[in-house]
Amino acid sequence: MVVNDEDRYLMLSGLQHFQFCKRQWALIHIEQQWEENVRTIEGQHLHHKADQPFLKEKRRDKLIVRAMPIQSKELQLSGTCDVVEFIQDPDGVGLAGVEGTYKVYPVEYKRGKPKKGDEDVIQLAAQAMCLEEMMLCRVDTGYIFYNEIKHRIEVPISDMLRDQVKQMAAEMHHYYDKRHTPKVKTGPFCKNCSLQHICVPNLMHKRSVQSYIEGRLGE
Amino acid sequence: MRKLLNTLYVTQPDTYLALDGDNVLLLKGDEKLGRLPLHNLEAIISFGYTGASPALMGYCADRNIAITFLTQSGRFLARVIGESRGNVVLRKTQYRISDNEEEATKIARNFITGKVYNHKWVLERMTRDYPLRIDVEQFKIVSGQLSDILREVRNSVSMESLRGWEGQAAVYYNRVFDQMILQQKEDFFFHGRSRRPPKDNVNAMLSFAYTLLAKDTAAALETVGLDAYVGFMHQDRPGRASLALDLMEELRGIYADRFVLSLINRKEVTASDFVTKENGAVLMTDEARKTFLKAWQTKKQESITHPYLGEKISWGLVPYVQSLLLARFLRGDLDEYPPFLWK
Ligand code: SF4
Numbered sequence: 001m002v003v004n005d006e007d008r009y010l011m012l013s014g015l016q017h018f019q020f021c022k023r024q025w026a027l028i029h030i031e032q033q034w035e036e037n038v039r040t041i042e043g044q045h046l047h048h049k050a051d052q053p054f055l056k057e058k059r060r061d062k063l064i065v066r067a068m069p070i071q072s073k074e075l076q077l078s079g080t081c082d083v084v085e086f087i088q089d090p091d092g093v094g095l096a097g098v099e100g101t102y103k104v105y106p107v108e109y110k111r112g113k114p115k116k117g118d119e120d121v122i123q124l125a126a127q128a129m130c131l132e133e134m135m136l137c138r139v140d141t142g143y144i145f146y147n148e149i150k151h152r153i154e155v156p157i158s159d160m161l162r163d164q165v166k167q168m169a170a171e172m173h174h175y176y177d178k179r180h181t182p183k184v185k186t187g188p189f190c191k192n193c194s195l196q197h198i199c200v201p202n203l204m205h206k207r208s209v210q211s212y213i214e215g216r217l218g219e
Numbered sequence: 220m221r222k223l224l225n226t227l228y229v230t231q232p233d234t235y236l237a238l239d240g241d242n243v244l245l246l247k248g249d250e251k252l253g254r255l256p257l258h259n260l261e262a263i264i265s266f267g268y269t270g271a272s273p274a275l276m277g278y279c280a281d282r283n284i285a286i287t288f289l290t291q292s293g294r295f296l297a298r299v300i301g302e303s304r305g306n307v308v309l310r311k312t313q314y315r316i317s318d319n320e321e322e323a324t325k326i327a328r329n330f331i332t333g334k335v336y337n338h339k340w341v342l343e344r345m346t347r348d349y350p351l352r353i354d355v356e357q358f359k360i361v362s363g364q365l366s367d368i369l370r371e372v373r374n375s376v377s378m379e380s381l382r383g384w385e386g387q388a389a390v391y392y393n394r395v396f397d398q399m400i401l402q403q404k405e406d407f408f409f410h411g412r413s414r415r416p417p418k419d420n421v422n423a424m425l426s427f428a429y430t431l432l433a434k435d436t437a438a439a440l441e442t443v444g445l446d447a448y449v450g451f452m453h454q455d456r457p458g459r460a461s462l463a464l465d466l467m468e469e470l471r472g473i474y475a476d477r478f479v480l481s482l483i484n485r486k487e488v489t490a491s492d493f494v495t496k497e498n499g500a501v502l503m504t505d506e507a508r509k510t511f512l513k514a515w516q517t518k519k520q521e522s523i524t525h526p527y528l529g530e531k532i533s534w535g536l537v538p539y540v541q542s543l544l545l546a547r548f549l550r551g552d553l554d555e556y557p558p559f560l561w562k
Binding site: 216219 | 306307308309329332336369373443444526528543544547548550552553554555556557558560562
């Protein structure tokens with residue numbers, strides 16, 4: 001049997017959902033449920049500029065590529081980098097059709113401001129790992145640009161972060177292979193979830209249906 | 220819970236529906252009849268041989284706004300669906316169960332439990348509200364018979380016996396239905412159900428109410444990612460939204476029947492709202508249909524506490540919430556499907 005590996009690839013952007021809530025990730029990526037809401041629409045809007053495939057911009061020692069498709073065999077993930085910056089550096093790698101050697105920096109654009117959780121950082125690390133695999137280079141640093149503070153922050157791609165990404169990707173594939181939407185601990189974060197009308201988080205604490213029916217019938 | 224959006228009912232014949240920005244434009248020839256923002260709508264139901272532009276259909280399909288075309292008398296013609304965006308995993312589970320009588324019976328049992336239970340409480344409610352107008356003793360007897368049937372339903376392990384008990388329950392319930400008509404007795408009476416065609420005013424109204432309920436339920440099922448056409452109890456038949464029919468069983472009495480009764484009892488419809496055809500078929504006039512639809516929309520806005528969720532929702536969301544609960548059960552989040560048990 002011929003297995004097309006790439007069919008197994010999951011969306012890299014799912015990492016942020018998975019980190020936020022495993023159930024949310026499963027609802028979106030396994031069950032393909034998606035509720036349009038303010039968040040996603042705002043997100044699309046912001047991405048528009050970053051979303052022009054292969055638009056290259058050259059600024060002295062810097063080459064900027066937008067909407068670059070990326071993937072990783074090891075992680076079995078694929079996606080798009082909002083922006084990849086190549087900065088000329090003697091320790092860097094060569095690029096097809098361009099003179100000189102370059103170091104590689106992924107840049108992710110986010111609506112809002114830096115979050116308490118790791119979800120943005122994880123996604124960036126996964127992008128870095130994809131780029132390393134595709135370009136045979138080392139990516140030590142990436143950036144996240146936050147729209148609300150109009151400012152980018154530097155993120156070192158540590159080994160700990162890489163391990164976390166690997167573990168999450170493996171877990172995602174495990175759920176995906178079983179097509180299983182996990183039940184999870186709900187919490188205050190559900191209030192910010194765009195899928196709460198589909199998920200109905202308070203259902204997860206409800207009494208059994210059997211006792212509900214028996215209760216009503218017995219009255 | 221989700222917000223209840225409006226349903227647009229297009230009843231004027233020969234109206235063409237077009238897309239105009241984010242609005243639906245109603246046209247009659249070159250004349251503009253109206254323009255409505257689509258973001259307030261969750262469904263469009265068009266009566267009569269009207270048409271819609273492909274642009275509008277595409278827009279609605281993308282945004283989960285159901286468009287259904289019916290004949291002037293409410294018979295189903297077509298509905299518009301987009302590229303299937305539904306939930307494949309969920310649908311496969313649904314199909315698997317639909318082909319497995321044992322598992323399907325477990326769900327059907329809860330649909331019928333809901334139906335019989337709710338019919339019983341329609342009767343109980345009558346004895347409380349109108350003890351001087353109805354034969355309370357007879358109602359209590361029937362209510363007791365329905366309780367007995369409920370017990371049998373709970374113990375049923377085959378679809379055949381479920382259908383049998385459901386039929387028996389209908390016989391008992393229909394026997395006292397006529398007594399629930401408290402006004403205009405000479406024009407409105409119930410001697411049994413007639414469907415194709417309805418042969419009296421009450422049956423004409425019941426048919427119309429069931430049609431609306433079925434459309435609302437089908438749209439709700441599709442919204443949560445289920446296939447409205449593959450049922451557990453009603454068998455597949457071309458053009459029949461079997462799952463919608465299954466799911467609405469528990470809502471017929473408390474939703475549709477009570478609605479029709481209240482229109483008669485509040486004298487919001489009268490004998491002049493109906494015409495009898497040569498073949499004995501009774502039809503509602505266009506004017507009556509408008510009154511009916513307006514009251515139906517108002518009913519949808521009324522609120523109720525969901526018996527299982529314990530949350531306040533509007534009546535109009537009940538089909539949606541039940542669809543959601545069914546989906547949750549199919550996904551394995553619930554131990555059984557919780558029917559809407561009204562009181
Ligand atoms: S509502 Fe809560 S539990 Fe459900 S998907 Fe969203 S975050 Fe996760």
